[in-house]
Amino acid sequence: MSAPPHHPDSATPPRSPFPRRRRGRWGTALVLGLGAAAVLLPDLVGLDRWFPFAQLIAFRPLFTGVLAVIVVLALLVTTFARRFWPVPVLLALVALIAGSLVLPRTQAEPAPTGGRPLKVLALNVFEGQADADSLAALIRTEAPDIVSVPESGGRFESQLAPLIEPLGYRTAASVSARSADVRGNTVAWSQRLGDVRTRVLDETQFEAIEATGGGLGDLRFVAFHSVAPMPNSVGQWRNDLGTVDQWCSAGSPAVVAGDFNASYDHSLFRKAIDGCSDAGASTGNGLLGTWPTWAPEWMGPQIDHILSNQGITAESFGVRQVPGTDHRAIVATLRLP
Known part of the structure; x- marks a missing residue:
């Protein structure tokens, strides 16, 4: 077989x-x-x-x-x-x-051709450790109309105020000198703006401060600071960023300036500022790093911002160095319609 x-x-x-x-x-x-x-x-x-x-x-x-x-x-x-x-x-x-x-x-939008200028400066002073004399010198050089100073309570304000009052500025802090500077925000404004009023906003962990009236008219200027998204505070960070929407989506003009601890790359930030223009991005300077100062400007993220709504557009945006803080100052000239 x-x-x-x-x-x-x-x-x-x-x-x-x-x-x-x-x-x-x-x-x-x-x-x-x-x-x-x-x-x-x-x-x-x-x-x-x-x-x-x-x-x-x-x-x-x-x-x-x-x-x-x-x-x-x-x-x-x-x-x-x-x-x-x-x-x-x-x-x-x-x-x-x-x-x-x-x-x-990196692409600038068309530059504004009219409107009244409003120059804004913002600097996180790192728990009040920034050199107050250097910040006063920067204010003297830049001559901003209004200034946002995160991580500055009554203690740092008491150092800064005597230095810039002779320059024609007034100040107000969101927390007293009994509180740590890191918990506060300070706003300073030029006497060119006249009778400006301020009030403290307690919706965020670091209490913001709002300036209105005088030469600002019905514009609300907010000195703002969000907590950082660390493991034990990322929930609070989400909450802080969420409050920004109330100004960006408002029917009245607003400018919000300070340390957001978020960049354009964060989806929460983009959602919160819907309705606002960012001075850095709109002028083609959205990649200038504002933190940390030991890194070159091209390396660090831009987490400090000057936001505006209701057709308020940015004419210029830049960063400046101030000793004693890990943030760079940001300076923008806005045009109010």
């Missing part, structure tokens, strides 16, 4: 249409691509509301540049190992999406 004919197909297992090596390459590429997206694009799915993504996303401009360099290096690798190509392709896709979200802040 003869043996049955041998059929190779029945003895050899079917070959996978996706070889193991190819699966490994694509698996590596997907892991790297998803890792890059988690760092650069968490706001697209709302992860930036939580720690640590709230911190990482603030550095999206810097990380996008780093990823672009990595993509170039990965492309060079493919000249020697062509099978490596899925890695640079997926990383390049993430970099392109991130770049499309970052680069518009």
Whole structure:
């Protein structure tokens, strides 16, 4: 009795249409691509509301540049190992999406051609440790109409006021000298604005202070400071940013200036300021870093802002250095319609 004919197909297992090596390459590429997206694009799915993504996303401009360099290096690798190509392709896709979200802040909107100027200065004085003489000198040089000073309570105000009163400025703080400076905001205004009135707003952990009247008319100017999105305060940070909407969406003119501890890369910030224009972004200076001061301006995030609504537009925006604080001062000239 003869043996049955041998059929190779029945003895050899079917070959996978996706070889193991190819699966490994694509698996590596997907892991790297998803890792890059988690760092650069968490706001697209709302992860930036939580720690640590709230911190990482603030550095999206810097990380996008780093990823672009990595993509170039990965492309060079493919000249020697062509099978490596899925890695640079997926990383390049993430970099392109991130770049499309970052680069518009370098494009200036048309400059305002009319309206009354209002010059605004804001500086977080780092728990009242900034050099008051240097801040007074900056106010003397820039001659702003109104100034927002986060992390400045009655103690720091008492240092600053005698230095700028001879320049024609008045001040008010949201907390007394008995409270730590970090909990307060101070507003200073030029006598050019006349009879300005102030009131404390207690809707945020660091009490804001609002200035109205006099030369401001019906405009509300708010010296603002949000808590930082640390693990134990990220919920309060979300709450603080949420309060900004009341000014940006209001039917009356408003300018909100100070330290928001958030950049344009945070989805919560973008939502909160819907209805407002950001002086940095609208003048093409939206990538000037305001924190920390030890990093070059191109490296740090812009977490200090001057916002305005109701057709109030920015003519200029810049940053200035003041000793003793980890924030840069921001200065903008706005045009009131």
